[in-house]
Amino acid sequence: MSEPATRVMVVDDHPMWRDSVSRDLSEAGFKVVAATGEGAQALRIVASVRPDVVVLDLQLPDVSGVDVTRGLHAGYPAARVLILSASGEHRDVLDAVKAGATGYILKSASRAEFLDAVRRTSAGDAVFSPGLAGLVLGEFRRLASDPAPGTPRLTEREAEVLRMVGTGMSYKQIADRLVLSHRTVQNHVQNTLTKLHLHNRVDLVRYAIEHGLDSGPG
Amino acid sequence: MSLQAPLWRSIAAFRFASLAYAAILLAIRPIYYAHWGWAWVVLAAMTAWTIVTTIAYSVPARRTWLLLAADLIVTVLALLSTALLQTHAATSTGVMPLTATWLAGPALAWAVVGGVRAGAAAAVVIGACVVLLREPLVATYRSTALDGPVILLMAAMLVGYVSILITRAEQALQRATEIEAASKERERLARTIHDSVLQVLAMVQRRGTEAGGEAAEIGRLAGEQEAALRALVTGDGLVSPPSGELDLSVHLTRQASAFVSVITPADPVLLTERTVTETTAAVRAAIDNVRRHCGESARAWVLVDDEGAAVSVTIRDEGPGIPAGRLAEAAAEGRLGVSQSISGRIRDLGGSAEISSTPGAGTEVRLRVPRAARPA
Numbered sequence: 001m002s003e004p005a006t007r008v009m010v011v012d013d014h015p016m017w018r019d020s021v022s023r024d025l026s027e028a029g030f031k032v033v034a035a036t037g038e039g040a041q042a043l044r045i046v047a048s049v050r051p052d053v054v055v056l057d058l059q060l061p062d063v064s065g066v067d068v069t070r071g072l073h074a075g076y077p078a079a080r081v082l083i084l085s086a087s088g089e090h091r092d093v094l095d096a097v098k099a100g101a102t103g104y105i106l107k108s109a110s111r112a113e114f115l116d117a118v119r120r121t122s123a124g125d126a127v128f129s130p131g132l133a134g135l136v137l138g139e140f141r142r143l144a145s146d147p148a149p150g151t152p153r154l155t156e157r158e159a160e161v162l163r164m165v166g167t168g169m170s171y172k173q174i175a176d177r178l179v180l181s182h183r184t185v186q187n188h189v190q191n192t193l194t195k196l197h198l199h200n201r202v203d204l205v206r207y208a209i210e211h212g213l214d215s216g217p218g
Numbered sequence: 219m220s221l222q223a224p225l226w227r228s229i230a231a232f233r234f235a236s237l238a239y240a241a242i243l244l245a246i247r248p249i250y251y252a253h254w255g256w257a258w259v260v261l262a263a264m265t266a267w268t269i270v271t272t273i274a275y276s277v278p279a280r281r282t283w284l285l286l287a288a289d290l291i292v293t294v295l296a297l298l299s300t301a302l303l304q305t306h307a308a309t310s311t312g313v314m315p316l317t318a319t320w321l322a323g324p325a326l327a328w329a330v331v332g333g334v335r336a337g338a339a340a341a342v343v344i345g346a347c348v349v350l351l352r353e354p355l356v357a358t359y360r361s362t363a364l365d366g367p368v369i370l371l372m373a374a375m376l377v378g379y380v381s382i383l384i385t386r387a388e389q390a391l392q393r394a395t396e397i398e399a400a401s402k403e404r405e406r407l408a409r410t411i412h413d414s415v416l417q418v419l420a421m422v423q424r425r426g427t428e429a430g431g432e433a434a435e436i437g438r439l440a441g442e443q444e445a446a447l448r449a450l451v452t453g454d455g456l457v458s459p460p461s462g463e464l465d466l467s468v469h470l471t472r473q474a475s476a477f478v479s480v481i482t483p484a485d486p487v488l489l490t491e492r493t494v495t496e497t498t499a500a501v502r503a504a505i506d507n508v509r510r511h512c513g514e515s516a517r518a519w520v521l522v523d524d525e526g527a528a529v530s531v532t533i534r535d536e537g538p539g540i541p542a543g544r545l546a547e548a549a550a551e552g553r554l555g556v557s558q559s560i561s562g563r564i565r566d567l568g569g570s571a572e573i574s575s576t577p578g579a580g581t582e583v584r585l586r587v588p589r590a591a592r593p594a
Contacts, residue, residue, distance in 0.1 A: 013413070014413065014417040086412075
């Protein structure tokens with residue numbers, strides 16, 4: 001390979017999954033720079049191992065998935081977080097995505113789907129499972145009742161695309177149906193995440209100001 | 219340790235304190251008594267009874283109505299002995315009876331055991347005896363003579379009320395403790411199962427699907443068990459919102475399988491029970507349709523979109539699709555399957571059902587039900 005291999009860090013507290021995922025990644029030509037089962041350790045080493053992609057299981061014994069996601073961003077902003085998780089953790093997944101994760105794939109996904117998701121994450125694309133589309137759509141619906149200025153809204157088109165992703169359609173199928181380019185569909189999806197990320201950051205700042213956390217000690 | 223125990227301790231303390239008060243009054247005012255010596259004998263009996271009751275009441279099992287009745291009788295006898303021991307002049311001018319405030323003991327005990335009414339009953343009995351003692355009273359004293367009994371009545375009722383509150387608080391506390399223990403145990407189980415069985419099942423599913431053939435079937439079964447077990451340990455659907463509404467997401471998620479993905483928002487989608495039941499039935503009919511027309515192992519997706527004023531549910535498959543006009547034709551021939559079990563139900567809820575299909579590119583059923591459903 002001419003270009004350097006994508007650097008991946010695997011964070012999963014279950015050794016069986018950690019080993020299996022690491023092996024799949026290595027065999028597919030990725031460079032697994034670290035594999036750990038502890039959120040705290042992941043946060044400690046992320047800056048020194050400089051991963052392009054962090055494959056993260058949300059259910060860690062020591063630190064919550066949201067805090068790990070946020071901490072990874074703070075520790076090494078270039079790392080992109082792909083959540084590899086079991087089904088039925090809706091709230092956790094949504095919170096992690098709002099905290100900056102750019103992808104979500106189920107543990108039940110096949111090896112090929114998983115490797116493809118890692119590749120797309122490293123390329124900077126959002127990886128949306130139908131489940132994540134449903135969660136993001138739901139979050140915007142919830143925010144729709146919030147009259148505060150600056151609350152992110154979905155465009156008609158974005159809502160339409162999210163609904164299609166949520167019913168299992170591939171980007172190609174969506175592009176064909178809406179007569180758009182594959183890239184445009186990808187951009188629509190990406191935009192919805194960007195809006196959530198920005199809003200989440202604004203929210204945090206507003207929270208900090210309201211609670212006087214910006215004024216420092218004294 | 220019962221929460222009532224402090225109440226009993228304060229009653230015991232009150233009895234001893236008022237006994238001492240009665241003794242002091244007797245010691246400094248022999249002038250009011252015709253038979254001062256005998257009065258001391260009664261006081262000795264009162265002391266003995268105070269010790270007996272304090273010991274008896276300290277054990278919950280001994281707080282029987284027999285003991286309470288005996289307590290009341292002994293106290294009333296001690297009170298009435300005043301008539302024989304005090305001088306007539308003293309009694310009729312409103313001098314404190316021999317028992318002084320000690321007479322309140324049984325009323326308080328009755329209140330703690332039996333609540334407001336029992337406390338009031340005992341207080342009325344004692345109060346009546348106090349009034350009886352002063353029967354030959356001069357008219358001007360009549361009103362003040364009632365003060366003591368009225369205060370006693372109020373105190374007994376208040377203690378009875380507090381006792382009821384304590385009993386309720388105790389029950390609530392017990393229930394909360396039980397719930398907490400149960401949910402702790404559930405959490406512990408969930409954690410253990412999540413860390414072991416679920417991970418292995420998910421891995422079996424993944425590896426099995428890759429291996430193909432029979433292993434794929436095993437993988438599929440493992441995947442189904444993983445989802446079922448996870449739903450069990452996370453307790454989906456156990457918590458019903460107080461409004462009496464149901465969470466559509468929970469009900470639709472039960473329709474999920476290895477082939478049917480149900481996609482929902484993170485927050486519950488609360489609708490009336492009827493809307494949830496009917497919508498779930500319509501979705502089940504649509505999924506059955508997919509099975510019938512596209513095969514048992516056809517993939518389908520169910521998306522729940524809570525738009526606020528309305529909730530839409532989209533069911534999509536990737537089957538061969540329905541040729542144009544086929545649905546209307548079926549309805550015209552009287553085969554009501556799709557239109558009745560899906561459209562009919564949703565129309566009854568004041569909603570709409572759209573079926574769109576492109577031959578070769580699957581079928582999409584979009585149900586839309588308003589939040590405030592039209593009454594049936």
